[in-house]
Amino acid sequence: MNAVAFPGRPSRRRAAAADPEPSQRIALVSGGNRGLGFEISRQLAAEGVTVLLGARRPLAGEKAARQLRREGGNVIAVPLDVTSTQCVGELAARIDGEYGRLDILINNAGAYFDVDNQASSVDLGLVRQALETNLLGAWQLTEAMLPLMQRHGYGRIVNVSSGCGAIDSDGSSCPAYRVSKAALNSHTRMLAAELAGSGILVNAVCPGWVATDMGGHGGRPVAEGAAGIVWAAMLPSRPALNGSFFRDRQRIDW
Template identity: 70%
Template sequence: MNAVAFPRRSPRERAVVEPPLNQRIALVSGGNRGLGLEVVRQLASQGMTVLLGSRQLAAGEKMARQLRREGGDVVAVKLDVTAQDDVDAAARAIERDYGRLDVLVNNAGAFFDLNDRASTADLGQVRGALDTNLLGAWRLSEAVLPMMRRHAYGRIVNVSSGCGASGSTGEDCAAYRISKSALNTYTRMLASELRGSGIVVNAVCPGWVATDMGGPGGRPVADGAAGIVWAACLPTAGAVTGGFFRDRQPIDW
């Protein structure tokens, strides 16, 4: 019998092996309070091991202990996304302790100021917003992508905002809006680069959520987190990449 010659796959075309939920490792930046904490809770309830990233390790450990009491497999990680040393140390620890990372939720965000205007903005605040909301996600994604590439599987969710959409006409929150708009562009570029690799990249707007940053009057935190968790758990079959979503529905960039 003649041997059957199978075509050689390129690295971008390798077959994707989707790990079971209870074997997936997830990292959530800004995970010790508000929206990030609820994302950690919901991912842990799916059976994942969730690494709760927090600028202050003590604050992260406090919340991780609470979630473990609820039955979740949650571990605190010191992670300031504006500090390259923290990012690199977190990536090394994940590699050492778990050997893989399947889900990254770039949730850490800051500099939401309703009085911030483009004509009078403090450029120091603008730099801070870009460093946290854009470059923080960029640093962290670059640091963990080698692990995702090695297993040809990954879900990267960038927590964005509809106020960063190109069609948004608001005048407030200038630094925040611009940083989220840049994050949207980064999301699309990274998704395009990784298309076919098994690594899916999307942006999610959680809507106006009642958190310390969003203030009172917003929707329940659990509702905002649900769309992020949905994007983090997209199945391999038919998974969308390079999209912008709110409540699982596509929205305009």
Template identity: 65%
Template sequence: MSRPARRVPTAATAPAITPVYRVALVSGANRGLGFEVARQLSERGMTVLLGARDLDKGLRAARKLAGALGEVIAVQLDVTQQDQVDTLARWIEITYGRLDVLVNNAGAFYDPAANPSGTAIAPVRDAMETHLFGSWRLCSALLPLMRRHRYGRIVNVSSGCGASTTDSASCPAYRVSKSALNTYTRALASELDGSGIVVNAVCPGWVATDMGGPGGRPVSEGAAGIVWAACLPEQIASTGGFFRDGQRIAW
């Protein structure tokens, strides 16, 4: 994870709350960065589907957000399981008939002590299953609900750690899988350009979470950049970019 930039989106700089009814899905949202993204989206009036591998943990997290402007509903979601992705997609279609925002946040495998020559293939494969293939599964399953209304905001939570301009031997599984996610982001954005569906990658910076460890900036600041990308209005809805705190960064 990269050190944070100075500029941070705030309530003042983020796009205004839209009066249009929106439904959002956030994967890996029962704690940490995903939970804060769900909280901020719900405070903006969205109905938020809080994805969690462990539904009990998701339900507890959703209860903490009771009373927000938008409803928060826990849904079981392991992004590595195609059957769960397909089941959730059908449920969203039946229940809401739409999905407006998808935040691919589920992640792990951040190991600063690891190096490429000493890392087994298994954790690299697992990282790819979660970061790349998990995001790919969700996008493929849920894009029809966005195409239906010619509107969508897909945010792939990435990291400056996966930028091609970054040289480091640490976190190889995490780094390589996030780099692959960046490439997928650009390819999908190119395919969907002009469709009303905007696809971007966001680096939240080094955030103080269970995965990132102590010393990072507040999770609310890292989440704000993700929420900014999830709420881009039509007039400034750039697609196919890599952002941190609302500012473009190098791929």
């Protein structure tokens, strides 16, 4: 993944702005056409937020957005492959041109839940792919969208993580997924420290084991997992909950 420059970056210490009304907020959800991302998009739209539903496959994204519009939400499908520098840059330019701002970024796109692998024998190609999507994809997307938040001194960045990415979590399975989420947690903390006091809050949320295509059957309802993520996306500026790891609105250990 090559670095890309995004013009017009303001100072990261710009004074915080007042919280906009939910109906004035623009949110981008990566991986929004199914599973957890789809439910996050639904719940944000129910709050009155305008949701840009990111999907790698435009037809699947438009189908999902149409369904949520039928439910009354203001949801627009946008093409988004978080591993593509060109796609991310084009989307940032589009959001800038059409809205001039971004208030909420949900880094939900994730993959490579390699439950049957072990750290001693996993294919390192798989590990690289997991890092490319789960860590570097979220990192690249955040860098591209951050100027749209800094311009107005307001933003909420939520990295969808996992408890298995906690440093003290037990278990040896899912090595590619586990390491990529641990790295995402570290990035969350660094960015939150850098942006402290700017009006932009950065947090990680574990949705728990949810019954999605990736999580499999037997997990909790998707709506329950999504609720904690939407809560973090709608946090008020006071108190400023920043640089924390949450599950079900409660702090958990990194």
